[in-house]
Amino acid sequence: MGKKILLEHINVPGIKSLDVYRQNGGYASVEKALKTMAPDVIVEEVKKSGLRGRGGAGFPTGMKWSFLAKPEGVERYLVVNADESEPGTFKDRYLMEKIPHILLEGMITSSFALGAKTSCIYIRGEYFYVSRILEAAIEEAYAAGLLGKNILGTNFSHDIFVQVGAGAYICGEETALLESLEGKRGNPRIKPPFPAVAGLYGCPTVVNNVETIASVPYIVMNGGDDYAKIGIGRSTGTKLISASGHINKPGVYEIEMGITVEDFIYSEEYCGGILNGKKLKAVVAGGSSVPILPAELILRTEKGEPRLMSYESLSDGGFATGTMLGSGGFMVYDETTSIVKNLYTFARFYHHESCGQCSPCREGTGWMEKILHRIVEGHGKHGDTDLLWDIQRKIEGNTICPLGDAAAWPVASAIRHFRAEFEEYINHPERIKEFKHLQELVS
Amino acid sequence: MAKVTIDGESIEVPDGTTILQAARMIGGDNVPPAMCYHSKLKTSGGYCRTCIVKVSKGSEKDPRPMPKLVPSCRTTVMDGMEVQNNTSAEVLEARRGVVEFLLINHPLDCPVCDQAGECHLQDLGYENGAAKTRYDFPRRKFNMIDIGPNIKMHMTRCIMCFRCVKTADQITDNRVHGMLFRGDASEISTYIEKAIINDFSGNMIDVCPVGALTDKTFRFKSRVWFTKPMDAHRDCKKCSGKVALWEKGNEVLRVTSRKDKWGESEEWICNECRFDKKDIKDWVIEGPRHIDRHSVISLNHYENVVAKLKIDIAKQQKQIVDKK
């Protein structure tokens, strides 16, 4: 069994409640931080831990914290990103639903380190019931003196608010999230300035993912060096993986970074192998926006080394033969899957979720969806694959926020690794009803 | 001060200047096209992506190139920065991509559009567009809405530059329109019909780079290249009263703000000057207005003729005097 940090107590009955959570060592980091540590020391420990943002980009958290501007007399904020809308990702929901207090504990400790008197959880509208769980937990924390004025008798006071979004993927992008929090339309801001300088209401703000913040209590309790020993290389610690698709045991798993992808897919501890003993065709390893990889490239890198569940190993080979760990939304496809249809579904999503501010994403996502639609309907035209390639290339890297890239990468990777399947759809529309022929194309 | 080199030409500019502003100071053919940036509107720019350039050297201190193309209207210069615009094939290709994106859903109804002849999208398409479209789906349509008494809105022509939104925010007392919906279904709208009624709303027409917002009092009156632009002014309590009149014969067909060589309003004017003062007697005429930017208007230009006439008259007068 690998090391568990976040889900260690997940199966303890009643862990949702403050009492049971505290009986299992909960809120010890608040006590330790507020009473025995200086804020800068905590930031230093987080730096040492090598913890990287779990929201998708993998930016070192300690570094992000140290960028926070600290002008005299200006409020600072911590905002927790619980928008979790990347298709294939559902780990934050699991964590908040099962052990809400681990997030609150992380928020209080982190806010102390950052000098934030107020913090906020921005949660997606579809997680309305989870927001109720959080609210209840917050109430418990206030009653226990863990929130509010003079927490645990110290000078530190803190308030936490929960804000429910209205169900837009783009509001997960940190600056769109801040706009939405301010009550405006969720359009990403043009950067610079970055939130660390001018974030919520123009004040310095740190935006972190739920899982990132929930990892902080362990670091405070055990030290950054201890955390850094878990995992592999620059991928320290554990990571929650949302596993879905054609596997025997879909669900949320906490893995120690560095286990092999093969182990993760086939071992009984995790996914338990491919459903119905079928063959593995492809994997999207980090949420819908990361490049899809065919079986041989997800299991082994181009150099023939086993692919590991880590930031570095998954991106080994760049986009030509690699992918990204992203948010840890691990989607497994067996040999019966149509990559083109799957891509069409993704393209529909990105088209629907584009905010519409910048021309390449606003116009390009719709165009790609239309072309993919006609291809899956059997009306594809010769040259459509090249056209798709060209459109995605002109979106990528030329937009205000990374949603443009997120829309482009799945298209690029599907064409890169499964071009024959596109051509099959276009050249033999009469055969697309039976997917069997697609299996021959895989190998 | 910072020294920046754009397509091989260098200039020293104050700190905080954007690449686009620096390029405009240098002038010439290497100025990136801009559709959503407007020099008189704060926080404008960054949306359309037509002004993208390549930063091949970040600065003297940190010479690394920037990893992506950047919008020149939103990127400030650093000392020693080197920028490629027309000299980068990558920039030109990406820009052609942006222009294609802006055009795929555009109705191309220039023959019936009042903006034709002074439309920035026409210029952009002419300079950077392809001759044929690769888009073979039905183009986007919107329901027509009536946004108020003075301005005609054609949402199908809008390129989402946000200039009108920022104008309403920054120069009127109350913005009542904005962007509704999302992605390619986004539209500029008032939500409540006929809502735009304030003294400076007409400036939204001037900032709109395309024919999405046009002047109802000028609707279908004339193609712009058949009208004569004149600088004129009047005493006005609400604005500077300095305008451009667009005449045909002795009739004033349209009043607009005076625009600089980038097609951007120099000063805002009020709705009374714009919509109500259509009698030549309302105005003190200063003389013909030079329009730099729009080839069609300039082609039909008479100002040179007028200037020449002035010289001729002066000459004749001198000859008469000399004879005496």
Ligand SMILES: Cc1cc2nc3c(=O)[nH]c(=O)nc-3n(C[C@H](O)[C@H](O)[C@H](O)COP(=O)(O)O)c2cc1C
């Ligand atoms: C379109 C888009 C959607 C995003 N959605 C989420 C999200 O749902 N949850 C999240 O934590 N980060 C999301 N991100 C990443 C955030 O912008 C930001 O990088 C992250 O919250 C930072 O936290 P971290 O450093 O802890 O990962 C999204 C980014 C983009 C561009």
Ligand code: SF4
């Ligand atoms: S990339 Fe797409 S989602 Fe992001 S700002 Fe541009 S239009 Fe909006």
Ligand code: SF4
């Ligand atoms: S209506 Fe005109 S000014 Fe307003 S966003 Fe559209 S194109 Fe820009």
Ligand code: FES
């Ligand atoms: S003018 Fe710079 S992005 Fe539009």
